[in-house]
Amino acid sequence: LLKVYSFTDTEKMTVLFMAHHLLGDGRCILNIASEFADCYTDKIMPNYVEEHLIQSLDDLPDKSDLPLISKLLIHNVNSKWKKEGRLVDYQSYSDFVKIYSESHNIEYKEHMITSNTYQDMMKSCKENDISVNDVLMAHMYNKLRTKKLIIAVDIRKHLSCYATAVSIISKSKTSDIYKKAKEIHQFVKKKVGNNRQLMLVLSCYLNMNPGLLDAAAISALNGFDSKAGAFVGVGMFGMAKPESYSLTNLGKIENDNIISAMFIPPASPAVKMTVGVVTVNNTMRICTSENV
Numbered sequence: 001l002l003k004v005y006s007f008t009d010t011e012k013m014t015v016l017f018m019a020h021h022l023l024g025d026g027r028c029i030l031n032i033a034s035e036f037a038d039c040y041t042d043k044i045m046p047n048y049v050e051e052h053l054i055q056s057l058d059d060l061p062d063k064s065d066l067p068l069i070s071k072l073l074i075h076n077v078n079s080k081w082k083k084e085g086r087l088v089d090y091q092s093y094s095d096f097v098k099i100y101s102e103s104h105n106i107e108y109k110e111h112m113i114t115s116n117t118y119q120d121m122m123k124s125c126k127e128n129d130i131s132v133n134d135v136l137m138a139h140m141y142n143k144l145r146t147k148k149l150i151i152a153v154d155i156r157k158h159l160s161c162y163a164t165a166v167s168i169i170s171k172s173k174t175s176d177i178y179k180k181a182k183e184i185h186q187f188v189k190k191k192v193g194n195n196r197q198l199m200l201v202l203s204c205y206l207n208m209n210p211g212l213l214d215a216a217a218i219s220a221l222n223g224f225d226s227k228a229g230a231f232v233g234v235g236m237f238g239m240a241k242p243e244s245y246s247l248t249n250l251g252k253i254e255n256d257n258i259i260s261a262m263f264i265p266p267a268s269p270a271v272k273m274t275v276g277v278v279t280v281n282n283t284m285r286i287c288t289s290e291n292v
Contacts, residue, residue, distance in 0.1 A: 001019065001020040001022055001023040002017065002018070002019050002020070002023055002032075003017075003018040003019075004016070004017055004018075004036075005018070012259060013040075015033070015036065015037075017029060017032065017033055017036075019032075021266075024161045024162075025152075025154070025161060025162055025163035026152065026163060026248055026250040026263065027154060027156070027163070027250055027251055028161045029250075030250045030251070030253060030261075030263075030278060033258070033261065034253055034255050034258065037255060037257035037258050038255070038257055040257075041257040042257065052160060052161070054159065054162065054202065054206070056206065057203065057206050057207070059159065060158075060159070060195075060199050060202060060203060060206070061158045061159075061195050061199070062195065063195045063196055064195045064196060064198075064199035064202075064203055065196070065203055065207075066196075066200070066203050066204065066207055067196070070204075070207075071207060074204070074207045074208055075207075077208075077212065077228050077231055077232060078208065078209045078212060078228075080227065080228040080231075081209050081211065081212040081215070081226070081228035081229070082209065084226055084227070084228055086215075086226060087211050087214070087215075088211070088214045088215045088218055088224055088229075092218075092223075092224070093214070093218060096218050096221075096223035096224070099223075100221060100223070100269070104269075104291065105291075105292050106267045106289055106290065106291060106292070107289075107290045107292045108264065108287060108288065108289055108290075109287070109288050109290070110262065110285065110286065110287045110288075111285070111286045111287075112283065112284070112285050112286075113283070113284040113285075113286070114283060115281075115282040115283055118279065118282050118283065118284050119282065121135060124178060125181075128178050128181065128182055129182075129185075130178070130181045130182055130184075130185045131185065132249070132279075132284075133151070133188075133247070133249050134181040134182070134184045134185045134188070135177060135178070135181045136247060136249065136275070136277060136286075137149055137151065137168070137170075137181070137184050137188075137247060138177045138178075138180040138181040138184055139177060140245060140247060140275065141170050141172070141180065141184075142175060142177070142180070144245055144273070146245055147169055147170055147171075148167055148168070148169050148170075148244065148245070149167070149168050149170070149245050149246065149247055150165050150166070150167050150168075150244055150245070150246040150247070150271070151165065151166060151167075151168055151188070151246070151247045151248070151249075152164070152165050152246075152247070152248040152249070153165065153166055153192055153198065154251075155198065155199075158199075162202075164198060164199060164200075164201050164202055165201050165246075166188075166191050166192065166197060166198060166200070166201075167244075168184065168187050168188055168191060169187070170183070170184055170187060171183075171187075172184065204236075208232070212228060212229060212232060213232075215228070215229030215232075215233075216229055216232040216233035216236075216237055216239065217233055217237075217239050217269060218233075219232075219233050220232075220233025220234045220237070220239035220240050220269075221233070221239065221240070221269060237270060238270045239268075239269050239270040241269075242268075242269060242270060242271055242272040242291040243270070243272055244270060244271050244272060245271065245272055245273050245274075245275075246265075246268070246271045246273070246274045246275065247274075247275045247277070248263070248265055248274065248275070248276050248277070249277040249278075250263050250276070250277065250278040251278070251279070252279040252280075252282075253279070253280055254280070254281050254282075255280065255281065256281075258280055258281070260280060260281075260283060260285065261278055261280040261285065262276075262278065262285045262287050263276040263277065263278040263285075263287060264276060264287050264289070265287060265288070265289050266289070267289040267291065269291075271291070272290065272291055273288055273289070273290040273291070274288065274289050274290075275287075275288050276288070276289070
């Protein structure tokens with residue numbers, strides 16, 4: 001779930017953390033990188049934290065379960081999957097990922113917002129009572145000419161070390177960034193204030209047969225023959241072709257042992273473009289992965 005590569009020269013060391021989402025959310029991985037820097041540079045040992053995984057729907061906050069119709073739909077497709085009597089083994093999935101990667105191009109771009117510009121952004125956000133994420137979303141809506149964005153949401157007040165994702169449909173028609181960001185702020189506030197909508201992705205996963213969940217992407221992309229898997233991958237998760245846009249902001253940290261950091265977002269087959277953001281020592285770096 002975690003691979004660490006280091007590249008050194010006479011003055012500094014570059015470290016690449018490659019982490020599976022099962023290990024933890026983006027904030028967790030950022031904390032691991034920060035603790036690594038402190039341990040390596042100042043010999044500060046990280047504190048041991050007992051692992052706690054979501055075991056069942058009972059671990060989610062109240063009123064998080066799926067609506068009855070959605071539960072019946074998943075129950076039905078679970079039954080169909082069970083009747084198929086198949087499983088995706090790791091080697092088959094690994095082989096398919098290699099073939100898929102060779103036939104699909106992902107383009108990465110990076111943009112840096114320096115300390116002075118970032119401080120000006122923070123000042124404007126405070127004056128308008130909005131977040132930096134609201135501003136980033138406003139820019140994405142305008143630039144990409146889309147009405148829907150999928151954003152990562154920190155849910156640590158409910159569950160430690162976990163994040164979820166929600167889709168935000170913007171009805172704002174203004175092109176003014178801060179006016180649009182104010183309206184977006186209200187859309188996001190309403191969405192994350194409803195546990196059923198906030199926990200929708202996690203609740204869906206917990207209701208679904210794990211083997212079926214494994215088969216969803218590879219079935220949607222014709223790498224595994226399963227009607228139940230294809231139904232979930234295509235009809236429910238939209239993995240047949242990249243059409244959506246996503247934003248994951250890992251947040252802000254300050255660490256004297258880190259010169260700079262970049263979050264390289266994963267490239268999902270369902271997402272046209274994923275924007276990854278992280279701010280270290282008041283310098284924001286934005287990296288995009290785009291299916292081209």
